[in-house]
Amino acid sequence: MAKLCPIPCLITITFLVILAFPTSASTDKSDAQALRDLYRSLNSPPQLKEWKLNGGDPCEESWTGVLCFGSSVIHLKLHGLELTGTLGFDLSNLRSLKQLDLSSNHIHGDIPYFVLPNVTQLNLSGNNFSQSIPYSLVYMKHLRHLNLSHNTLSGPLGDVFNGLENLIEMDLSFNNFTGDLPTSFKTLTNLTRLFLQGNEFTGSVIFLANLPLSDLNIEDNHFSGLIPEKFQDIHNLWIGGNRFNNGSNYPPWNFPFDTLPNEQNITSPPSTNLSAIESYPSHKVRGHKKKGQGVAGIVLMVGGGTLIAACAALFISIRIHRSRREILKSLGSCEGSTRSSPISIVRGPYIAINI
Structure with a gap:
């Protein structure tokens, strides 16, 4: 009689089947059509292997840069592939897309009016996009990371950020x-x-x-007026190259003036940096506070170690003293004239640090 699969075995098999099942379905028709249109708009580049102008199944055939869950395309990553052309107008059909990365290419033209309702990461940096940000951005309610840096976008920013309460990082630099x-x-x-x-x-x-904000870089613009006092709470701050009022009537900040960021002490990012969100250099505006915390931590560590060592030495010396006293007592009068050497108690070093 064949042995039945134990419960853990059944659970494992069921879990593997569930994981395998979503990848076995063919690509949703609207998703596949959107990718074919994008391929056409990008001038059918040969570096997009397996991609087709007609037919084909992006999920089944593992098209370059395409990641699917079930029949839906959820990630599209085409970073640094020397792509040209434009974005076309069918991206909105990728209704389940969560991450779109077309950074570091040569794509040009306007950013088209498209809505990706489930997108959380949108990276179009390092291309040749022109005009401005389309109003459709307000409908991407789940967006958390937006990078449009290093393009030729121009004109005033419209009110395209309403409703983006989930946005935690945004890079519009070098436009x-x-x-x-x-x-x-x-x-x-x-x-x-x-x-x-x-x-x-x-x-x-x-x-x-x-x-x-924990990181804010507004340098090399034409901002003017007063710097808000609350900027002093921003950990990494770059404000040089603007027209802020810093005259004699400038309101005082709550930290020393020499820690204010200026054009002399700002570490500028390299001009080739295409993803400030991911790799922007960290500049500690109030590094002296962290230094003080580090000294305090060292004092606590040294003091704690010293206290533990002193207690341990005291405990050992007491035990030794008691043991020797018992031995001397048991020897009686035959060794009554014998005296033990004094047992010194080891004391830890006393450390005084002025902070």
Whole structure:
């Protein structure tokens, strides 16, 4: 009689079947058509292996840069493939797409009006896109990472950021944007990293004052007026190359002036950096605070180690002293004249550090 598969075995087989099942389905028709249209718009490049203008199954045939779940395309990564052409107009058919990375290519033209309702990462950096950001961006409610840096985008930013509460990182650096920042910036309540350097922005930065930013680069623009006092809470801050008011009536900040970022102490990113979100150099505006914390940590470690060593030595010496006393007592009068050498208690070194 054949042995029955134990319960753990059944669970394992079921789990493997579930994992294998989604990849066995053919690609959704609208997804496949969207990729064929993109292939045509990109001038049918040979580096996109397995891609076809007609027919074909992107998920079954493992088209270059395409990742599927079940019959749906969820990732499209075509980074640094020397692609040319434009984006076409059918990207909106990729309804399940979560990540779109077309960075470091030579794609040109406008960024078309497309809506990817489930996208979380959108990276079009390092291309030749022109014009401005399409209003369709407001419909990408799940977007968390947006990188449009190192293009030739221009003109004022419209109010295209309303409703993007999930956005945590945005890079619009090294374009030709002009005008004031839109009021919709203040709705980006979860934005922690923002890079606007290398543009032609003007006006105030007040809409950035209440954002939970840890990294902010606005250098080399034409921003003016007062620097919001809350900028002092931003851990990594670059503000040089603007027209901020720093006259005699400038309101005081709560940390020393010599730690303010300026054109002399800013570490500029390399001009070839196409993904500031991923690899932007860290500049510690208030590094002296971290240094103090490091010294305090060393003091605590040394002090704690010294205390433990002293306690251990004291405990051992007491045990030795008691043991020798018992031995001497048991020897009685025959060794009554014998005295033990004094047992010294080991004391840890005393460390005094002025902080």
